[in-house]
Amino acid sequence: MIVNTISLSNYRGYKKTDIVFGKGVNFFIGNNGSGKTNLLEAIYFLALAKSYKTVDNSTIMSEADFARINAKIISERDFSAKIVITRTGKKISLNNKEIDKLSDYIGKVLVLAFLPEDMDLIKGPPKNRRYFIDMIIGQIDRSYLIELANYKKILRQRNELLKLLSDTRSKDFTLLDIYTEQLAKSSRLIIDYRKHFVEKINLELVQMYHYLAANNKTIFFKYNPLIEDNILKQFQDKYDKDLIFKTTSLGPHRDDYDFFIDNLFARDFASQGEQRVIILAIILSIANIIIKEKKAKPILLLDDVFSELDYLRQNQLVKYLNSADMQSIITTTNIKDINNSFLNNSKIFSVKNHIVKEDKING
Numbered sequence: 001m002i003v004n005t006i007s008l009s010n011y012r013g014y015k016k017t018d019i020v021f022g023k024g025v026n027f028f029i030g031n032n033g034s035g036k037t038n039l040l041e042a043i044y045f046l047a048l049a050k051s052y053k054t055v056d057n058s059t060i061m062s063e064a065d066f067a068r069i070n071a072k073i074i075s076e077r078d079f080s081a082k083i084v085i086t087r088t089g090k091k092i093s094l095n096n097k098e099i100d101k102l103s104d105y106i107g108k109v110l111v112l113a114f115l116p117e118d119m120d121l122i123k124g125p126p127k128n129r130r131y132f133i134d135m136i137i138g139q140i141d142r143s144y145l146i147e148l149a150n151y152k153k154i155l156r157q158r159n160e161l162l163k164l165l166s167d168t169r170s171k172d173f174t175l176l177d178i179y180t181e182q183l184a185k186s187s188r189l190i191i192d193y194r195k196h197f198v199e200k201i202n203l204e205l206v207q208m209y210h211y212l213a214a215n216n217k218t219i220f221f222k223y224n225p226l227i228e229d230n231i232l233k234q235f236q237d238k239y240d241k242d243l244i245f246k247t248t249s250l251g252p253h254r255d256d257y258d259f260f261i262d263n264l265f266a267r268d269f270a271s272q273g274e275q276r277v278i279i280l281a282i283i284l285s286i287a288n289i290i291i292k293e294k295k296a297k298p299i300l301l302l303d304d305v306f307s308e309l310d311y312l313r314q315n316q317l318v319k320y321l322n323s324a325d326m327q328s329i330i331t332t333t334n335i336k337d338i339n340n341s342f343l344n345n346s347k348i349f350s351v352k353n354h355i356v357k358e359d360k361i362n363g
């Protein structure tokens with residue numbers, strides 16, 4: 001899948017901008033604050049129909065009423081996608097036809113993003129890992145998103161009930177039993193999706209890491225579900241505790257993941273650069289899973305990806321992207337370390353004060 005063109009209106013610092021992307025690696029080079037991340041965010045928004053970790057309407061140019069993202073996507077069947085964001089909501093159109101249900105849209109534009117925030121995937125709180133993995137499984141398999149929404153709904157109802165039962169000191173657990181059974185059923189599904197996904201990543205990850213890191217360290221991604229077997233019983237065993245704390249103390253909403261390098265916790269041992277390579281290896285592994293399962297290549301969005309990578313790893317990454325024949329959009333402050341031979345099939349843009357210009361001179 002390729003994003004052929006994008007037009008932005010009033011999107012963050014972009015008043016009116018049209019960009020024609022290349023089919024391979026696209027570099028957007030500019031100083032801090034020039035608008036590089038905003039551009040990637042716009043493509044991310046287009047794919048996920050929401051902004052990344054901010055409220056949607058913060059993407060509207062200050063003092064404007066709306067922002068608009070328009071794109072032409074080359075895919076098995078080409079299509080156009082449009083998102084109009086207003087202060088009160090957003091409208092999404094596919095081929096100029098407005099979409100009613102968000103879930104009918106998400107997954108049409110396949111992107112995989114590496115954003116600086118993702119750097120705390122390894123050392124940050126479990127919530128970040130869950131969010132990252134949930135979004136990705138959801139993109140690969142929409143039924144996961146639906147189940148996750150179902151799980152969250154049951155969890156919310158159960159937590160409200162726990163609060164009510166606790167506050168009123170009621171001993172009538174009829175409804176609690178029902179919610180708990182529903183939660184156990186949904187947990188089983190969520191846990192199995194996650195397990196299966198992590199198994200698939202591990203099949204790709206070792207090789208991908210070897211390539212990008214240019215070493216032979218073994219990397220392993222581990223899923224740590226809080227409960228795995230006898231789920232219903234484990235929920236029931238926690239009734240007393242849950243009633244005291246007025247919340248569901250275990251379940252997939254508290255699960256976590258770990259990364260290992262040569263059997264050591266990456267969280268404790270990996271350097272900044274190593275963490276970055278691990279995350280990139282994960283993302284590129286996921287890209288391969290998507291290619292296999294969805295028979296479509298995702299668009300890679302790599303924000304400020306070269307920071308902390310040495311000369312060798314920067315070039316390994318670009319070499320890989322060239323050989324993978326996937327569209328990638330990379331932002332960076334400079335490409336001085338990138339070998340000229342890897343730039344031949346790339347498109348290079350400069351970004352200055354939210355103005356994008358294609359650079360005709362390679363290198």
Ligand SMILES: Nc1ncnc2c1ncn2[C@@H]1O[C@H](COP(=O)(O)OP(=O)(O)OP(=O)(O)O)[C@@H](O)[C@H]1O
Nearest residue numbers: 012013031032033034035036037038058060061062
């Ligand atoms: N809603 C908005 N309206 C107008 N301008 C905005 C809005 N949101 C962000 N900006 C502008 O975008 C700038 C940040 O741009 P961006 O994050 O894309 O920079 P960058 O090129 O990625 O920089 P860095 O190299 O530091 O990551 C801010 O300085 C701000 O001026």
Ligand SMILES: [Mg+2]
Nearest residue numbers: 036037038304
């Ligand atoms: Mg940035």
